[in-house]
Amino acid sequence: MAGRKHGETAKVLYATLVGSMDTNAIIPIISFYSVALGADLLMVGLIVGAYSIAHVPANLVFGRVVDRIGRRRPLVYGLLWDAVSVALYAIATTPIGLLVVRLSHGLGGGFVGPASMSLVAGHAPPGRMGRSLALYGISIAIAVILGFGVAGVAASRGAYQPLFFGLAFALWTGAIVAARVHEPITAVAKRPPLNRAAFLAFLRSAYPFAGYASIFALYFLLGALVTIAPYFEGPPVELTDARFAIALLVFAVVSIVVHYPSGAIADRFGPAIPCGLGLGAIGAAVALLPFSPSYTALIGLMALFGLGHGLVFPSSSALISKFAHADFLGLATGTFYAILVAGVAIGAPLTGAIANATSGAMALWTAALVAGATFLVVLVAVSSARQRLRSAG
Secondary structure, three states: OHHHHHHHHHHHHHHHHHHHHHHHHHOOOHHHHHHHOOOOHHHHHHHHHHHHHHHHHHHHHHHHHHHHHOOHHHHHHHHHHHHHHHHHHHHOOOHHHHHHHHHHHHHHHHHHHHHHHHHHHHHOOOOOHHHHHHHHHHHHHHHHHHHHHHHHHHHHHOOHHHHHHHHHHHHHHHHHHHOOOOOOHHHHOOOOOOOHHHHHHHHHOHHHHHHHHHHHHHHHHHHHHHHHHHHHOOOOOOOOHHHHHHHHHHHHHHHHHHHHHHHHHHHHHOOHHHHHHHHHHHHHHHHHHHHOOOHHHHHHHHHHHHHHHHHHHHHHHHHHHOOOOHHHHHHHHHHHHHHHHHHHHHHHHHHHHHHHHOOHHHHHHHHHHHHHHHHHHHHHHHHHHHHHHHHHO
16 A cells, blocks of 8 residues: 555656646746747736736635545646647747736646645655655755756757747646546545635644745745845855856755655654744845855855755645645645745745845845744744643643
8 A cells, every 4th residue: 555655646746846847947038038029128027927927826726626626637637738838838929929828827837736735645644744745845846956957958059949849748748647646535535615614724723824934935035035146246256147056056956855854854743843943044044145255155055045945845835734624635735835936926026126225135134034933933833732732631
């Protein structure tokens, strides 16, 4: 039985990897591709943001669909939808056409996150939710590295169309693999209508609230980090595009290495422990960035940020999946992804505006305060849970 669960999880992880790689491959090149099609600055901003505009509500709506019809079919639908959308990038000829394709891509992706995360949680062996979700996070982190890598190669050769068609083919193979995934037993039965009171109580409960707050803070800081990078041009750091790409690679590799131990800690001591430690690490890394005396020191801080990311992602997702009832697990994970995207969508422009009005350092310190406040939320959650245990005893 355990071997079968591992096999099912492996299929979902592959589908998750290719279902995340397309987005990460398009992020670095979408602005340049938009300009190549004749977009002005305003249209470029609309095209870049269109994915998030569609993706956030799609996660909530399709998360509920996952609860009603099962996990596997929505994952297949989402991967096929994304495959068509990504192929359409290659044949878009106008900025308006690209904008429509971008919106479609964001909608299709709203199936993939809730369905894949719910499947991994559903197939997790007892007592190993943290480790299963750590593997899930690793597949996403690898997708980031692969996506950025293939995007860099394609951009250097001007090979946008081959990139889009290649990503579409990868998504198609992911859909084939996902079609062979067996539904978890908890997802087979037809779900009743949503119990809104129970779901709202879940959202308000200490640990899930801490999980949602933590993933928002993590991606708020990540959005801030990417946005403020240009403010580090010149001495003493001299952060060029190539150097920043290396720094991001260090961050991603450290995060991948930390993910599974973080999941094991979450299973042994509870997910709030690594979550709190991770928030402290990302907050410290971002707060100290303005004081970097050299590029080597900045690389060290990016490694610290990667440590925090590797601790927060699997533990925050475990705080959601572990406490969500099977009847609304899809909606709970859809909310997780919506908040994740919202973190970047809010963090990037807000810290950019602060940097423009004051300084890059002030923007980073503001982001660090978000991590600090969320750390307090996790502490309150732990304290509240322990108080309930004492009262029950």
